[in-house]
Amino acid sequence: MPSFPQKTASKKSFLSFIHNAGNHFCLYFIIRSKQLFLITLAIIQQAQKRDIKAQRHIFEHYGNTLYRLAFRYLRERMEAEDAVAESFCAIFENISKAKFENVMLFEGWLKRITVNESLKSLKKRANFQLISDTDYETIVIRNEVIECLTAAQILELVSQLPVGYRTVFNLYEIEGFTHAEIAKLLNINEGTSKSQLSKAKGLLQKRIIELDEDYAKSKIVR
Structure with missing residues (x-):
């Protein structure tokens, strides 16, 4: 030891x-x-x-x-x-x-x-890329779907996000940094931080939906 x-x-x-x-x-x-x-x-x-x-x-x-x-x-x-x-x-x-x-x-x-x-x-990673242009639709998720997930499952889903999405999501939603602080930390503008967070949430919602095949068939897009 x-x-x-x-x-x-x-x-x-x-x-x-x-x-x-x-x-x-x-x-x-x-x-x-x-x-x-x-x-x-x-x-x-x-x-x-x-x-x-x-x-x-x-x-x-x-x-x-x-x-x-x-x-x-x-x-x-x-x-x-x-x-x-x-x-x-x-x-x-x-x-x-x-x-x-x-x-x-x-x-x-x-x-x-x-x-x-x-x-x-x-x-420092050679393959580090923060910004992604991919857009994901915003999906309404039933409370029952979320309630069935454990904290560990949610964190695992977050860990599977692309590195840029995951980084901004962690900083904003978990650590509590503001978009202004995130922009300074990552050398980006606030708009980019907000955009990456929105896309991260869209992809996270999509993956939560995919855990419930029956619900995936009846998802509501807004």
Whole structure:
């Protein structure tokens, strides 16, 4: 079982830790995430003072959450692991400069850093294409169809969207970014962000409908 780097929370030690952990990295987070303890503002403040124990608590408590967040964008285990490693480097390099009134604001800060690192990795891909010109019809879906789906099924459908659609959908619908913020993150205009979200929803609705063959025959187009 790998352990948190003891000497320093520097980028070098974190990246070394992650790469040495190898295939056990994800398992490590899953196992340690079961040992949950309350993260308080006092622990965060200690971490801001470079307290290694406090930083380790934060690392162990949020590691699995941030990994799942990164994976939602990247859909590749190793890329997600690298994004989380880079995220923790950025977190502990900048934590002393930030101010947090409560734990919720701190958690939002962690997630934004992880989203940024995930997007950096995503945009480095040679085949990354955000904008698609394909239009999908808007379909009215019966409540019964949606209610039959589990949260896991819905997330799986989202994961199957083209990368551009999925990225904007995740940023807007799940992370809560505004179209103005998304435009800045992805170097696009707000209109493009809105258009990609609309197309993502259209395709998502289409795929939900396809799960119910009987309903697919009687779908209503508006």
